[in-house]
Amino acid sequence: MAAKAGGLKGVALIGGGANSTVAGALHFFQDPASGFTEVRGKVTGLAPGLHGFHIHSFGDTTNGCNSTGPHFNPHNKPHGAPIDDERHVGDLGNIVANRDGVAEVFIKDLQISLTGPHSILGRAVVVHADPDDLGRGKLAYNSAAILL
Numbered sequence: 001m002a003a004k005a006g007g008l009k010g011v012a013l014i015g016g017g018a019n020s021t022v023a024g025a026l027h028f029f030q031d032p033a034s035g036f037t038e039v040r041g042k043v044t045g046l047a048p049g050l051h052g053f054h055i056h057s058f059g060d061t062t063n064g065c066n067s068t069g070p071h072f073n074p075h076n077k078p079h080g081a082p083i084d085d086e087r088h089v090g091d092l093g094n095i096v097a098n099r100d101g102v103a104e105v106f107i108k109d110l111q112i113s114l115t116g117p118h119s120i121l122g123r124a125v126v127v128h129a130d131p132d133d134l135g136r137g138k139l140a141y142n143s144a145a146i147l148l
């Protein structure tokens with residue numbers, strides 16, 4: 001993700017691995033007054049249903065999801081849902097693909113930030129093949145298609 005000049009903005013281009021059809025563009029905008037960061041965009045080529053959606057620690061996608069490290073977690077919290085106070089900063093929950101494999105993304109979040117010591121700029125946005133259980137269950141969500 002790269003910062004655009006002159007404001008609290010970022011963009012992530014989603015692209016899957018060699019055999020993946022996943023593509024998309026996500027725009028990040030942070031309102032300096034409220035602190036809320038909006039994530040807007042569209043991801044296509046997904047299987048219908050829920051897909052875990054996270055900020056991972058490292059903006060290194062050379063080895064797909066594996067090189068992006070764990071969920072961005074500067075405060076050392078447990079994994080959770082976006083609405084939880086106790087969550088990884090990078091826990092943005094799930095996005096939902098319709099039967100055509102298209103997920104329209106619109107998220108407003110107060111924990112991810114485009115500025116300051118815990119900025120998410122330069123990190124990885126990961127769209128997983130599997131759903132995120134939001135810390136409620138025991139689902140593994142090691143994953144597939146990727147980002148940035």
Ligand SMILES: [Cu+2]
Pocket residue numbers: 052053054055056071126128
């Ligand atoms: Cu993830």
Ligand SMILES: [Zn+2]
Pocket residue numbers: 071078079080088090091
């Ligand atoms: Zn997490």
